[in-house]
Ligand code: HEM
């Protein structure tokens with residue numbers, strides 16, 4: 191980085207000034223007050239600063255700063271490789287109460303946006319208009335994305351006056367934190383200081399000797415082509431991975447795309463109504479737990495913490511319907527087992543089921559949009575199409591086979607016989623009819639009496655699950 195230009199003149203006056211400067215700097219070794227005054231020159235920036243440098247030569251993360259203890263202003267240089275969507279420096283030992291300077295690519299991808307934020311907790315920090323920052327554009331300073339590096343030279347006023355701020359200019363080991371976001375600059379590309387940022391992939395802390403970074407008047411952004419660290423102490427660097435989003439997606443999409451449809455097959459193909467109830471109950475539990483993960487995940491980001499997005503509201507409504515749907519199925523089943531009569535609950539359950547599943551599945555697309563992971567919509571769509579096509583085909587084939595069986599029965603008692611009177615039979619189609627025999631089928635109520643098998647002696651056992659009390663057909 192180039193230094194600011196200084197006018198040079200050869201003459202007695204300037205020679206005198208240089209001698210004076212040298213004597214003041216020498217004196218400063220013995221007297222801090224003289225040292226501070228010595229820094230109140232245009233060159234103060236290069237002599238009075240604290241810097242932290244991390245990384246290899248061509249990909250360094252640099253933070254170099256100077257404070258004006260009178261005005262409470264901070265001047266800083268922040269640069270870091272553009273290998274991530276954002277980089278940030280914060281004051282203090284942790285996220286709670288930290289004043290953060292976050293940098294990401296501007297909308298045209300050429301400039302760097304500086305977003306000063308306050309962090310309350312281990313959640314996405316929020317922009318605060320109480321922090322007044324401007325980029326320093328005077329000669330010698332360049333900001334933007336330069337040679338694959340975010341470069342920001344900034345001046346923020348009165349940061350020492352911010353309530354609860356954590357900057358102690360008297361400390362030689364003043365604590366700071368840094369963090370690096372995931373992805374690449376294109377993931378944000380925004381001029382807005384309030385752009386959403388995703389949780390970091392790396393974070394850590396370091397200390398700086400702020401006694402070396404304080405001036406009492408003036409102030410400038412430190413410049414150097416080779417910053418040297420004022421404090422080499424660097425704490426742990428932690429790799430961080432946020433699994434909650436993936437976990438939420440897996441649970442919710444797993445429930446709606448895989449487990450609920452499997453429960454439908456258990457009913458329609460395997461014809462096990464009790465197992466249908468268990469499988470759908472299990473899927474519902476997975477979905478409820480997934481909502482819990484979604485709510486926890488949501489409080490981490492500004493765009494989701496108020497639970498007012500379409501994705502979250504639709505998701506909550508769908509899961510509420512899932513619970514009601516399960517209860518309808520349960521109470522219908524109980525009533526049916528006792529009375530052998532179709533119920534309104536069963537009918538609603540029959541029609542609402544596919545609708546709820548479809549809305550839940552569609553909400554997955556909204557979820558990927560919401561978390562800025564739109565690229566995952568394509569693989570998700572492929573899985574959804576495959577599953578829906580497979581389930582649709584199986585149901586269609588099963589229905590066709592049953593129709594054929596019915597025709598065969600009606601044509602003269604051929605084919606499998608209706609299974610009348612099986613004790614404890616729980617299958618929804620053991621009675622041998624087509625869909626018309628199933629309580630959840632649309633034409634359940636319209637069943638014809640003529641589908642009662644004629645072969646075999648009448649049984650004294652109670653009728654099978656799917657049967658309604660009936661009379662033998664009148665013989666003519
Ligand atoms: C979307 C934005 C952010 C989210 C959701 C977030 C979330 C979190 C979470 C959950 C932890 C605890 C991680 C663990 O237990 O391993 C954490 C720790 C940490 N984060 Fe962030 N963070 C965000 C932004 C930032 C920024 C901008 C900085 C830096 C300036 C930062 C610095 C740190 C540091 C230093 C720690 C460890 C110390 C502590 O626990 O406070 N974070 N963050």
Ligand code: HEM
Nearest residue numbers: 435436439442484488494502505506550554557558561563
């Ligand atoms: C049918 C129900 C739901 C489905 C299928 C679903 C699915 C998804 C998917 C696929 C994602 C993307 C995850 C990622 O890219 O990491 C997502 C994100 C998310 N979902 Fe859901 N979800 C549902 C319901 C809910 C509910 C009820 C809530 C909370 C009330 C919720 C909160 C969230 C949040 C906060 C995110 C992440 C936002 C972010 O990372 O910025 N979801 N969801």
